Amino acid sequence: MDLKLNGQAALVTGSTGGIGLEIARCLAAEGADVIVCGRGKNKVDAAVSSIGDSGGGSVRGVVADVTTADGAAALLDAAGRVDILVNNLGIYESKPFGDITDDDWMRFFEVNLVSGARLARAVFPGMLERNQGRIIFVSSESALSVPAEMIHYAVTKTAQLTIARGLAELTKGTKVTVNSVMPGPTRADGIEAFLRSQASDPSASIETIEAEFFAKARASSLLQRMIEPGEIASLVAYLASPLASATNGAALRVEGGLITTIA
Numbered sequence: 001m002d003l004k005l006n007g008q009a010a011l012v013t014g015s016t017g018g019i020g021l022e023i024a025r026c027l028a029a030e031g032a033d034v035i036v037c038g039r040g041k042n043k044v045d046a047a048v049s050s051i052g053d054s055g056g057g058s059v060r061g062v063v064a065d066v067t068t069a070d071g072a073a074a075l076l077d078a079a080g081r082v083d084i085l086v087n088n089l090g091i092y093e094s095k096p097f098g099d100i101t102d103d104d105w106m107r108f109f110e111v112n113l114v115s116g117a118r119l120a121r122a123v124f125p126g127m128l129e130r131n132q133g134r135i136i137f138v139s140s141e142s143a144l145s146v147p148a149e150m151i152h153y154a155v156t157k158t159a160q161l162t163i164a165r166g167l168a169e170l171t172k173g174t175k176v177t178v179n180s181v182m183p184g185p186t187r188a189d190g191i192e193a194f195l196r197s198q199a200s201d202p203s204a205s206i207e208t209i210e211a212e213f214f215a216k217a218r219a220s221s222l223l224q225r226m227i228e229p230g231e232i233a234s235l236v237a238y239l240a241s242p243l244a245s246a247t248n249g250a251a252l253r254v255e256g257g258l259i260t261t262i263a
Contacts, residue, residue, distance in 0.1 A: 003241035006031035011082045014089030016043040018188030022229035025051045026237040033058045039065050066115045082123040084240045087116030088138040094149045112156035127176045134240045137164045137180040141255035161251045168249030177248040184255030187226040223256025
């Protein structure tokens with residue numbers, strides 16, 4: 001299927017690995033001109049090279065820390081026009097609620113929420129002026145199915161849904177859309193360490209640990225396995241497409257059926 005993304009300028013944050021890298025790869029394969037962003041030059045260069053080997057559109061990298069105002073400004077200056085903004089950057093950790101410090105709360109809000117709001121605030125007026133644009137927040141199933149071991153993470157992911165819906169309300173009557181997606185547990189950098197931290201036997205094989213995680217910690221999952229990053233990327237690419245013009249203000253699930261509510 002042609003998603004009609006040729007020539008569209010796409011900026012994907014947190015795109016040197018995991019979900020973000022696959023989103024960037026998928027958008028490039030559909031003809032978008034993609035900007036990969038990360039804090040380390042080596043990882044940015046490696047991501048650009050990886051996508052360049054398989055992409056249809058152009059790809060370039062920008063080294064910037066978008067969790068700071070100066071870093072975001074530098075990224076936006078290097079990016080120029082942005083037709084598609086994918087706010088994918090995010091962090092997570094397992095931590096008892098009583099151990100979550102004020103600094104932890106501020107760090108999670110700065111990285112997971114404020115960084116994306118800052119970029120959206122910068123590109124949104126231009127999208128409205130051109131009457132064209134897509135903003136997509138990569139949230140999490142934790143926004144609706146809150147895990148007791150990472151409440152601070154879940155709060156920031158719920159807040160992303162709120163920002164996306166609020167911005168969508170400001171697009172009424174235009175061809176700009178703002179949506180969010182909610183991945184479930186996804187195979188990406190750092191996930192093995194997280195799974196082992198939750199396991200009854202951290203020394204067991206990763207296959208055994210993964211099976212235990214879904215049987216006990218995510219028992220409601222219908223998929224009962226880790227989601228592959230490409231499975232998230234394909235949905236994001238569709239939302240970035242003109243073909244998804246009637247989807248606006250939505251929070252779309254790609255979490256393997258973990259969320260049990262219908263609405």
